[in-house]
Amino acid sequence: MTAYRVATGGLVDRSKTIRFTFDGKTVEAVEGDTIASALLASGVSIVARSFKYHRPRGVWGAGVEEPNAIVDVSGPVSLTNARATTVLARNGMIVCSVNAAPTAVSDRNAFIDRFARFIPAAFYYKTFMFPTWSLFEPSIRKMAGLGTIVPEGAAVPAADQVNVGCDVLVVGAGPAGLLAALRAAETGCKVILCDDGFAVGGSLLHRSCSIDGMDGRSWADETVARLHALGASVLTRTTAFGIYDHGLVALSQLDAVNGRDRLWRVRPGKVILATGAIERSLPFANNDRPGVMLAEAGLAYLKRYGVAPGRKVVVATNNSVGKATADELSALGISVTLVDSRNGSEIATVNGAKHVESVTLSDGSTITCDAVLVSGGFTPTLHLYCQAKGKLTWDETLQTFVAGAPVPGISVAGAAAACFDIALVVDSVRLALSQCEIDAGNTPASALSLPAFDISPAWPKAGQSGRVWIDLQNDVTAKDIELAARENFVSVEHLKRYTTLGMATDQGKTSNLAGIALMASLTDRSIPEVGTTTYRPPFTPVPFTSLSGARQETMLNPPRRLALEEVHRAMGARLMEYGGWIRPSHYGEGPMEEAAQREALAARESVAIFDGSPLGKIEVVGPQAAELLDFVFYNSMSSLKPGRCRYGLILSESGLVYDDGVVIRVDENRFIVSCSSSHVAGVHTMLESWRQDRFSTDKVFIHNATTAYATVTLSGPKSKAVLEAAGLVIDDATLAHMTTSEVSLGDLAVRVTRVSFTGDRSYEVSVRADQAERLWQLLSESGKPFGIAPIGMEALLILRAEKGYIVIGKDTDGTTLPMDLGMNGPLKSKRVEFSGNRSLLTAEATRPDRPNFIGLEVMDDGGPFAPGAHGIEMTEGRLRSLGYITSSYHSPTLNKPIALALIERGYSRIGDIIEVQHLGARRRARICAPCVFDPEGDRLNG
Known part of the structure; x- marks a missing residue:
């Protein structure tokens, strides 16, 4: 192939030179070139190797239809598996062919094509099953794939994301799209026009055409100016890549200059698809040889980029548009030979080892050439129409599939509607506008150099x-x-x-x-x-950066921070992430495990102070608040008296345990849901969803006040004394376990809730977040005579495990039901409907061998079990799992290891000894109740 830059013409700026490298060699381009047009202008014929056989391949198209010229780009912008036809050339780019080693011209795997007869379709499926696929998989996967992913840590600019609505979205800015957008904007519609090209115009950029007395390019430029004046948005380099539920159209706008792409989520009233059509190839031997190109692409390279596809060109076609292309190329000084199957002439094969050298016709004659442009007809681009549930129909006259029955809200115009001459394009736009209930008005006088479309099957x-x-x-x-x-x-x-x-x-x-x-x-x-x-x-x-947008690192998962974070740091806290919150894991120097043991023991012996601010504080207010909570919670909450609290489970619709927490009834119509820290957002969403689905939205209201308040918890046998020293007189009769009261503590208005996650007497003191530091200092100072000690999350996890209290997601999994946790009462006694209740009556939910939440007593001196270790038994000569350990610690209170587990039929096995296996090592354990500390609950009131 001897493509070359012609002396004049094209839409590029020849005064500005650009240099980049392709497979290590310098390529010279001009401003406005794509990578593909620059490679063609430099005489590069082999730009890629085919995926399976590593055959030499050249540039085949001029846009998104390109199947061959896939490249990796690094330098000013990093792109993986980019089409060379859609990326503008930039100074300093480093462009590499994919699926080639070391280069596309010299690919060491080219030998594979010699064995092509032995590796036909489905070869892998048939060949590599014996003796086992896993034996061959690593090598096959190493050879599979195309480009190289940007190494971890490389700078990838975050993409923008835009949500917008409009009256009319026009996809495609060729003559049909421009006409449709202009008329819609003139009638007062809010219009968005998008096109995946670098400039608007579509076929007007390379076809000879006059509209309203102007050439096609000038008319397109004037139309865009009028659209801007009318307030329409015109987006270039923007692909409408999908239509989704509820009429959402997603657009990907690519920016090859600074690499910052943009995702548009558009919700239009109407959509007009003017997406054009893609030219097809013709079936002859070696039709993949470098130098074989689509005829439209060859004309586009000449007219848009000033690059001729060759010096001696054969145009092979079966339709009138292909002949018109040949005529235009010839008029521009290109040596063209037309091979038209409508006249009984066809190409039988292309000759040449690595690029086109000649063609042999079906009559045996040979034509010397260096490029073959093929036009086998056109396939309307109807992907979006089909995604919107549109059905295609076959048009025998046009030899293509066309849009069938109309889809509500979507119309098709131009070449997408199989209109391949300008007169039909105007008619199709008129029809599309009428389907959108837009007055078509006057249409422009036009003339196109194409005759009425004619095609014969090929x-x-x-x-x-x-x-x-x-x-x-x-x-x-x-x-x-x-x-x-x-x-x-x-x-x-x-x-x-x-x-x-x-x-x-x-x-x-x-x-x-x-x-x-x-x-x-x-x-x-x-x-x-x-x-x-x-x-x-x-x-x-679509780049992953476009889909993720700015949601990267802390923007993807924003860390939640405590109001008391700086206080904790000053006290020597070591901070870690727990459930999305940055919280103290422990205080002081030394290993975390030792600190946790020390802190847990101090909490049992005297009093601990703990920052419980992340606990949920979701307020549910209104006359239907109790009814809503009865539906969402497994336990009944409507029977709570004001000032009382109740522990409960929240289930998913499938009956699975989603979260747990304490519900506080403040008064008749006001509740506070104190759910677990990591599930606040999820529980809030669930409550709001059920509120909108089943309840009167003017009778129940939900407000997530979690971050508006801070909670400081006192726990331990001396916790009451600390509160009294701080100035709060406590009467156990009025502030009993599982009650709450709003009181004054000094000059602070606080809510004191007596609830425990440790098994000891505990008080959760909540205050406005801006007053958190004053509360912490007051309680810390008041607790000094009693040996108060701050504790972190690791100590708290030990304390709750001693008591057998669950942590959702740690002691439960995605299959845990409330009965597996020993909570059967509500299923039997609750009389009202609740979320997930029917799922709890299925055969799966009631099978007797479900895993139960139990404790394990270590039977040796090997220390705590490893979390995740499995309980095992032999059944019919085979080793099987009974379940696994969910939590395991050394208890400083009991001075021995403790463990919690989900074990099959655990409740009926209390007292049994089982084997526990981890990484091949086996140990013995006795199944016991989960609670190993103060099972009678005396210390809650001690």
Whole structure:
């Protein structure tokens, strides 16, 4: 292939030179070039190696349809697996071909193509099953894949995300899209027009056309100016890649200058698809040789970039547009030979080892050439229409699938509506606007250099000699499809998966119709009887940075911080993340395990002070508040008296334990849900969802006040004395266990709740977050005579495990039901409907061998069990798991190891000895009750 830069023409700025490297060699480009056009202008013919056989491949298209020229880009912007046809050339770029080692020209794996006859479609499935797939998998996976992912730690700019609504979204800024957008904007509609090209105009950028007395490019520029004046948004380099639920259209706007992309979530009233059509190839041997290119692409490179596809060009076609392309190329001084199958002339094969040197026709004659431009008809780009549940129909005259019945809110215009001349384009726009209930108004006078569209069938034939390529991206040949038919993979979806036809980023853009047509011929069916595969979003690859947006690192998972964080730091706290909160794990120097033991023992012997601020404080208010909580909680909450508290479980709709916590009834119509720290957002969402689904939204209100208040907890046998020393006189009769009271502590208004997560007498004192430091200092000073000690999360986890209290997500898993935790009462006694109740009556929920929450007593001197170790037993000669250990610690109070576990039939096995296995080592344990500290509960009131 001898593509070259012509002396004049194109939309590029020849005064500005750009230099980048491709596979280590310097390439010179001009401002406005894409990587592909620059490579062509520099005479680079081999730009890639095919995925499966490592055949040499050249540039084939000029836009998103490109299956071959996939490259990795680093330098000013880092891109992985980018189409060279859609990335602008920039100074300093380092461009590398993918699937080639070391370069596309000199690929050491090129030898694989010599063995192609032995590795047809489904070769991997059939060959590597014996003796085991895992034996071959590492090598196959190493060879699979294309580009190289940006190394971890490389700077990837965060993408913007925009949510916007509009009256009309027009996808595609060719003549149809521009006409539709302009008329909609003139009628007062809020319009967004998007196009994946670098500039608006579509085919007007390379087709000779006049509209309203202006050439196509000038008319497009004037139309954009009018759109801007009318307040419309015109987005270039923006692909509408998917239509989703409730009319959401997702747009990906790529910025190759600074690498900062943008994701648009658009909710339009109406959508007009003016997405154009993709040209198809023709079936002849070696139709993948570098130098074979789509005819539209060849014309686009010449008109847009000033790059001629070759010096001696053969244009092979079966339609009138292909002939018009040949005429335009010839008029621009390119030596063109037309091979038109409508005149009985066809290419049989392309000759040349690594690039086009000549073609042999079906009559045996040979034409010397350095480029072959093919035009096998057009396939309307209807991916978005199909994603919106639109159904395609076959048009025999046009030899393509077209949009069928209208989809509410979506209309199709231009080449997407199979209108391939400007007169029909104008009519299709008029129809699309009327479907959107927009007055079409006056339409412009126009003329296009295309005659009325005419096409004759030109599909692959069974038994065709040579290697006829159907899918260039996935290396699928006509013979692969014939093999699929012989092996009865004749369903279009089976054909896709058996051969990989239309998979990967191509998604059938360039290959599906030819493959379907061949399968139809092989199975004596019509093309519409074979059908089409599903066009899955995204239409083109979308960078992960666009989908994640700014949600990276702390923006992805924002750390929640305590109002008392600086106080804890000053006290020597070591901070860690627990449930999304940055909290003290322990205080002081030394190993965390030793500190936790020391702090837990101090809490048992005297009094501990603990920052419990992350505990949920979700207020549920209104006359239906009790009814809502009865529905959401497994336990009944409506029977609570004001000033009382109750522990309960929250279940998912499937009956699984979602969270636990304490509900405080402040007065008749006001409750506070104190859920676990890590589930506050989830519980808030669940309460709000059920509120909107089942209750009167003017009779119950939910407010998450967790961060508005701080909670300081006192726990231990001397906790009451500390509070009294701080100035609060406590009467156990009025502030008994599981009660709450709003009182004054000095000049602070506080809520004191007597509830315990340690098994000792405890008081949770809540105050406004801005008063947290004053409360902490008051209680700390008051507690000094009693040996008060701050404790962190690690000590608290030990204390609660001694008491057998669960931590959701640690002592439960995604299958735990309330009965597994020993809570059967509400299921039997609760008379009102609650979330998940029906799921608790299924055979799965009531089977007798479910895992139960129990304790384990260590039977040796080996120290605590490893969390996650399994209880095991032999059954019918085979070792099986009985369950696993959820929590395991050394208890400083009891001076021995303790453990909690979920063990099959655990409650009926109390007292039994089982084996526990971890990493091959086995130990013995006795099953016991979860609570090993103060089982009678005397210390709660001590």
